[in-house]
Amino acid sequence: MRNAALVFLTLFFIYSAQAQDSTEVIIKKKYTTQALGEYAVPSINGILEDEAWNLVEWGGEYIEWQPDENTPPTHQTKFKILYDSKNLYIGVRCYDTEPDKIVKRLSRRDGFEGDWVEFNIDSYFDKRTAFSFTITAAGVKGDEFISNNGNNWDESWNPIWYAKAHVDDEGWTAELRIPLSQLKFGSAEEQVWGFQSTRRFFRNEERSVWQRKPVDQPGWVSEFGELHGLKNIQPQKQLEIQPYTVAKTETYEAEEGNPFRDGSENNITAGLDAKIGITNDLTLDLTVNPDFGQVDADPSAIALDGFQIFFQERRPFFVENKNIFDFRVSQSEAGNTFGSDNIFYSRRIGRSPQGYPDTTDDEFVDQPDNTPIIGAAKFSGKTKDGWAIGVLESVTAQRTATILNGNGDSRKEMVEPLTNYFVGRLQKDFNQRNSYIGGIFTATNREQIPEQLSFLHDAAYTGGLDFKHQWANRDWYVGGNLTMSHVQGSEDAITNTQESITHLFNRVGAEHVAVDTTRTSLTGTGGNVQIGKIGNGHWKFESGATWRSPELELNDIGFQRQADDVRHYTWIGYQTLKPDSTFRRVGINYNHWTAWDFQGNHNYLQFNTNSWQNWKNNYRTNIGFNFAPIEYSNFALRGGPRLRQSPWMSFWNSINTDNRKKLRFSFFHNGRKALDNSIKTYYMEGGFVYQPINALRISAFPSLQINHDKLQFIDNFDDVNGSPRYLNGEINQRTLSMSFRLNYTINPNLTIQYWGQPFISRGRYSNFKHITDPVAKTFDDRFVQYTDEQTTLSDSTYTIDEDLDGVTDFSFDDPDFSFVQFRSNLVIRWEYIPGSEIFLVWSQDVSRDGDPTNGLLSSLGDNIFGQKPQNIFLLKATYRFVL
Numbered sequence: 001m002r003n004a005a006l007v008f009l010t011l012f013f014i015y016s017a018q019a020q021d022s023t024e025v026i027i028k029k030k031y032t033t034q035a036l037g038e039y040a041v042p043s044i045n046g047i048l049e050d051e052a053w054n055l056v057e058w059g060g061e062y063i064e065w066q067p068d069e070n071t072p073p074t075h076q077t078k079f080k081i082l083y084d085s086k087n088l089y090i091g092v093r094c095y096d097t098e099p100d101k102i103v104k105r106l107s108r109r110d111g112f113e114g115d116w117v118e119f120n121i122d123s124y125f126d127k128r129t130a131f132s133f134t135i136t137a138a139g140v141k142g143d144e145f146i147s148n149n150g151n152n153w154d155e156s157w158n159p160i161w162y163a164k165a166h167v168d169d170e171g172w173t174a175e176l177r178i179p180l181s182q183l184k185f186g187s188a189e190e191q192v193w194g195f196q197s198t199r200r201f202f203r204n205e206e207r208s209v210w211q212r213k214p215v216d217q218p219g220w221v222s223e224f225g226e227l228h229g230l231k232n233i234q235p236q237k238q239l240e241i242q243p244y245t246v247a248k249t250e251t252y253e254a255e256e257g258n259p260f261r262d263g264s265e266n267n268i269t270a271g272l273d274a275k276i277g278i279t280n281d282l283t284l285d286l287t288v289n290p291d292f293g294q295v296d297a298d299p300s301a302i303a304l305d306g307f308q309i310f311f312q313e314r315r316p317f318f319v320e321n322k323n324i325f326d327f328r329v330s331q332s333e334a335g336n337t338f339g340s341d342n343i344f345y346s347r348r349i350g351r352s353p354q355g356y357p358d359t360t361d362d363e364f365v366d367q368p369d370n371t372p373i374i375g376a377a378k379f380s381g382k383t384k385d386g387w388a389i390g391v392l393e394s395v396t397a398q399r400t401a402t403i404l405n406g407n408g409d410s411r412k413e414m415v416e417p418l419t420n421y422f423v424g425r426l427q428k429d430f431n432q433r434n435s436y437i438g439g440i441f442t443a444t445n446r447e448q449i450p451e452q453l454s455f456l457h458d459a460a461y462t463g464g465l466d467f468k469h470q471w472a473n474r475d476w477y478v479g480g481n482l483t484m485s486h487v488q489g490s491e492d493a494i495t496n497t498q499e500s501i502t503h504l505f506n507r508v509g510a511e512h513v514a515v516d517t518t519r520t521s522l523t524g525t526g527g528n529v530q531i532g533k534i535g536n537g538h539w540k541f542e543s544g545a546t547w548r549s550p551e552l553e554l555n556d557i558g559f560q561r562q563a564d565d566v567r568h569y570t571w572i573g574y575q576t577l578k579p580d581s582t583f584r585r586v587g588i589n590y591n592h593w594t595a596w597d598f599q600g601n602h603n604y605l606q607f608n609t610n611s612w613q614n615w616k617n618n619y620r621t622n623i624g625f626n627f628a629p630i631e632y633s634n635f636a637l638r639g640g641p642r643l644r645q646s647p648w649m650s651f652w653n654s655i656n657t658d659n660r661k662k663l664r665f666s667f668f669h670n671g672r673k674a675l676d677n678s679i680k681t682y683y684m685e686g687g688f689v690y691q692p693i694n695a696l697r698i699s700a701f702p703s704l705q706i707n708h709d710k711l712q713f714i715d716n717f718d719d720v721n722g723s724p725r726y727l728n729g730e731i732n733q734r735t736l737s738m739s740f741r742l743n744y745t746i747n748p749n750l751t752i753q754y755w756g757q758p759f760i761s762r763g764r765y766s767n768f769k770h771i772t773d774p775v776a777k778t779f780d781d782r783f784v785q786y787t788d789e790q791t792t793l794s795d796s797t798y799t800i801d802e803d804l805d806g807v808t809d810f811s812f813d814d815p816d817f818s819f820v821q822f823r824s825n826l827v828i829r830w831e832y833i834p835g836s837e838i839f840l841v842w843s844q845d846v847s848r849d850g851d852p853t854n855g856l857l858s859s860l861g862d863n864i865f866g867q868k869p870q871n872i873f874l875l876k877a878t879y880r881f882v883l
Contacts, residue, residue: 029211029225031059031195033081035232041084044175046139046166048080048091056080062199062208067584067614069215069577073208075171077117077199083230088178092117094137094199096171103202103660104138104167106695106745108753108829110155112142114694115202117174120146120224122194123185124281126386127222127433130194131183135163135174138694140748147323149474150220156319160240160835160882181236181882184281186384190231194224205618205660215577218474218535222433235280239883242273242835246876253868259404260366273317282381282389287317290373304712304733304763306501306638307561310340311347318346321380324390325425327440327464329483329560330528330546334571334591336606337528337546338561343440343462343483344423345559349373353399355415355453362406371416372397386429388438394421398447414453417446421557427466435469444556449489455496457489460556475536480529480544487553488521497522497553501635503563505550508641508724510634512599513550513564524551524563538577543570550598562635567595567604584614597634601642605630610652618658626650626672632775640716640726643774644782646674662691666701676779680708687739695745702738707731710767711783717810721802725810726774728783730767736760736856749831756824760860762852765815768798818850820863835880843872 039052060078064071079092094117096102105113116136123131128149134142145157159182165174185191197210211225247268254263271289278284303309313319327343350373359365376394383389399416420443427438444460468479487497498505498515505513530544547566554560575587588611595604610624631645652670669684687701712731718724737759744752769785776782792799799811828840846869850859 026212026214026217026223029059030228031081031210031225032056032229033083033227034229036082036084036089041087042082042089042091042175042177044162044164044177046164046173046175047168048093048173048175052082052089053080053091056082059210062197062210063212064206065198065209065213065215066207067205067579070212073199074201074204074206077197077208077210079119079197079210081227083180083233085233086180086236088121088176088180088183090119090133090176090178091173092119092135092176092197093173094171096201099167099169099171101203102137102167102172104136104694105691106138106748107140107697107743108745108748108751109140109158109831110142110144111140111745112136113140114138115172116140116142116200118142118198118200119176120194120196120198120221121178121183121227122221122224123183123191124382124384125185125192125194126382126384126429127194127219127224128429129382130196130221130224131157131159133161133163133176133178135165135176137165137167137172138748139163139165145321145323146221149218149222152323152326154320154323156316156322158320158835160880162834179236180233181238181277183236184381185233185235187235187280191233193227193230194221195227196220196224202660205658216535216537216575218470222474236277237280238275238277238283240275240835241881241883242275242878243270244273244876244878245270246874248875249873250871252870258364260364260402278379279381279383281383282379285317285320285378285380287373287376290317290376304707304731306635306713308555308559310559313346315346315350317376317378318349321378321390322346324380324382324388324427325392325423325440327425327466327481327483329481329526329548329554330567332528332530332544332546332569332571333532333540333542333573334569334593336591336593337567337569338548338565341548341554341558341560343464343554343558344442345554345557348444348555348557348559349376349394349421350396353401353416354456355401355413357401357403357413357415357452359403360405364404366402366404368399368401368415371399371419386433386436388425388427388429390423390425392421392423395419396421414450417449417453417456419447420445423557431469434471434474435467437467438465440464440466442557454490454492457487457493457497457556459489460487460553461485462554462558473536474534476531476533478529478531481527483526483552483554484523485525485551485553486521486523487556491517491520494519494522499639501562501638502553502555502560503550504635504639506639507634507637508639510599510642512597522551522553524549524553526552532571538574540573540575541571543568545569564597564634565595566598567593569593579616582616584616584618586614587612594630601632601634602630603632603634603642604628618660620656621654623653624651636711636713637726637771637774638713638716640724640771641774643711643771644776646676646678646779648672648674648679659689664689674779678710678779680706682706697741697743699741700738701740703736705733705735707733707735707763709733710779711769712765714765714768714815715812720810726771727812728769728771729765729815731763731765733761733763734856735762736860751829753827753829754825757822758860758864759821759823760818760850760856760863762818762850762856762859763816764852768800816852818852818854818859820846820848820850820860822846822864822869833880835882837876837878839874839876841872841874841876843874845870845872 034056042050058078062077064073075095082089103114107113118134120130120132130146132144145154162177250265255261274286276284325344329341330337331339374395379391396419398418400412401415404410422443424441429436442462462485464483466481470477505515526548528546532542545568548563550564552563571591573589591608593606606628608626612622629647636643650672654668656666657664665688667686671682683705685703689699691697710730711728714727740756742754769783796814799808802809824844826842830838848863850863
């Protein structure tokens with residue numbers, strides 16, 4: 001009771017103290033535009049010489065936003081805005097007394113390098129979403145769709161618009177032409193839009209804005225000024241058609257005797273994407289035989305905990321408007337709440353086939369690499385009335401593997417059934433855009449699942465409701481969501497789900513769950529609820545709780561690491577609002593998390609404190625410390641009993657030099673150590689970015705990870721001398737990698753990019769043991785370690801003779817490993833006209849198992865150099881028709 005009273009008094013004090021600062025009223029600025037009328041359309045050449053610009057007055061009087069908010073900027077900026085029935089025109093002048101020092105760094109689209117000016121347009125006037133257009137002094141365009149009141153900036157949005165920049169004696173100027181078809185707005189006779197403009201003055205790393213935005217004011221779009229004078233403009237229904245063709249050649253090392261791996265493959269494909277404006281607010285995206293080949297490769301990674309690894313979506317069809325379909329189960333400011341778990345994870349669509357045929361030694365398999373998407377459609381947008389709508393429908397093809405035996409006989413076996421994926425999302429703003437409520441529904445349906453794929457669900461459905469309410473000028477908020485899942489299938493499928501690492505109903509000692517092999521469905525729930533203060537003053541906080549029932553299952557079309565978890569979290573943060581003689585900004589945070597399972601076991605307690613600093617010289621650093629006095633894992637023994645983890649401490653720290661410099665460095669490291677030395681980990685990554693000229697950028701970031709864990713899971717054995725054995729070992733793992741990038745920008749529409757990453761992870765096991773008392777307080781009391789006399793290694797197999805009677809009690813493969821990989825991409829992109837591109841891609845991959853007894857560097861060299869890589873050469877051409 002005393003703790004509850006203390007928390008209440010602390011929050012009341014914070015609220016009361018900050019309420020005194022809330023009396024300041026920020027005046028909303030207004031700019032009035034005018035129609036072109038009889039004047040000629042401005043030519044977009046970056047020079048404000050057209051007579052039409054004389055129709056309107058200058059807007060200006062920018063105010064500094066960073067680093068010293070509400071002070072005069074180093075140089076002023078001003079703009080003019082015109083419009084006609086099809087376009088919005090913006091002319092801008094950025095004053096600079098030293099124009100020869102204006103930084104004109106080149107990059108591809110959305111690079112945001114050097115000096116730039118940006119315009120944000122809330123044409124919905126919903127105070128939550130906006131369209132952002134940026135032009136740099138070098139003429140590079142950037143465009144983003146802003147959602148969630150500035151918390152999400154989607155760079156994948158690529159509208160067709162036109163802009164040029166020009167440097168003169170007074171600084172630099174730019175002209176923009178934005179087709180109204182690329183914006184969304186209502187049909188009112190006279191429009192009022194939200195409007196904001198930001199300028200980056202690169203030399204001082206300074207941001208100034210047209211509409212003042214205090215640092216401690218929450219949100220972004222809600223604080224815009226207003227654009228007036230738009231009369232009699234008609235919403236434009238968008239219609240775009242983009243056919244494509246891809247020619248692909250693949251070469252690799254031939255496998256002797258394998259007719260499916262003869263050393264090369266060639267194919268040509270074609271398809272069509274279309275974007276149809278059903279209304280000005282809502283767009284229908286269609287794709288036929290889409291090309292979902294990724295230009296960027298996923299980074300190399302190895303997970304020893306058994307859980308799946310989350311990778312970002314990169315495919316354009318799914319990335320665009322992804323914010324509408326986003327439904328995270330437990331996102332929080334505090335973190336450590338499985339924040340990547342999402343009801344919709346688009347990489348499930350078109351995944352690699354989940355089945356693989358059983359074969360004999362004399363058989364060869366032609367296994368498909370991916371599952372083709374026959375067709376997909378996406379209906380999405382946001383109406384003037386505040387309805388956000390998203391509907392996605394996709395069908396993936398049935399895939400079969402071909403098996404050929406030594407006699408030349410072949411057969412086919414299904415490895416992925418025909419599958420339909422559906423996602424529906426709806427969200428409504430109300431209460432003057434201060435609140436919203438929404439819902440989501442997903443469905444996965446598979447047809448004619450054969451016996452060899454009986455582990456797959458016939459159908460999977462999820463539903464969710466989410467809400468958020470803000471008050472006191474959006475400084476305070478309460479929000480949350482409720483999630484429900486239902487999967488159904490054969491007895492094998494549901495048994496497989498119950499025994500998967502996400503659930504582990506078969507774990508020993510769990511009284512609240514048990515595997516039921518007769519079940520043909522599973523229904524679970526999850527959710528999150530939180531309250532917080534994000535604005536008005538130095539102090540911020542969030543506190544909440546999230547849960548996942550043991551039966552919650554999202555992985556058919558979502559992403560979920562584990563179930564059976566109830567978690568409380570709290571975050572309290574302090575930030576400075578003004579620079580001083582040492583720092584531009586500083587933040588200090590406190591977090592804690594605690595978790596239980598649905599049996600009531602207290603499995604986790606962790607405390608954290610951290611701080612970030614933006615120094616006067618524009619260096620950026622941070623440091624953080626964690627302490628976890630309580631940790632138990634229901635998953636470490638993969639179906640064995642709940643295992644106690646020793647209390648541990650950890651740290652992290654990073655430093656980044658001034659990112660304006662041509663040569664800049666960064667370094668990050670973290671470490672973790674159990675108090676009894678049962679776990680020691682350390683990771684470090686450092687590197688540089690060098691930009692000798694505006695067109696060339698080179699970076700290299702090597703990293704090293706060390707993992708020393710005395711209780712690393714190996715395998716479970718059901719009956720050894722009358723009882724199970726939960727086999728663990730001591731692992732010494734080293735992972736070495738380096739990411740290297742080279743970007744050369746010939747002009748903003750023609751770029752050459754190279755990325756390469758050598759990677760090696762080597763693990764050596766020793767001191768094998770089995771768990772006897774998994775929750776013992778002392779580490780050495782949790783297991784019995786096998787002696788050298790009990791352990792024998794022969795032909796890559798360990799045998800264990802527990803009672804030394806000369807009879808093997810059980811055996812297991814040598815768990816030592818060495819995985820070596822080198823991946824690289826060389827990409828030439830040419831946007832020959834706005835929206836139409838040609839890609840030339842050369843991708844390489846060398847993946848091999850090395851010798852764990854060798855050193856890291858020697859094994860890396862032996863398994864990369866001199867090996868024949870897999871090469872993919874790809875030529876892709878698109879043409880974007882705008883009708």
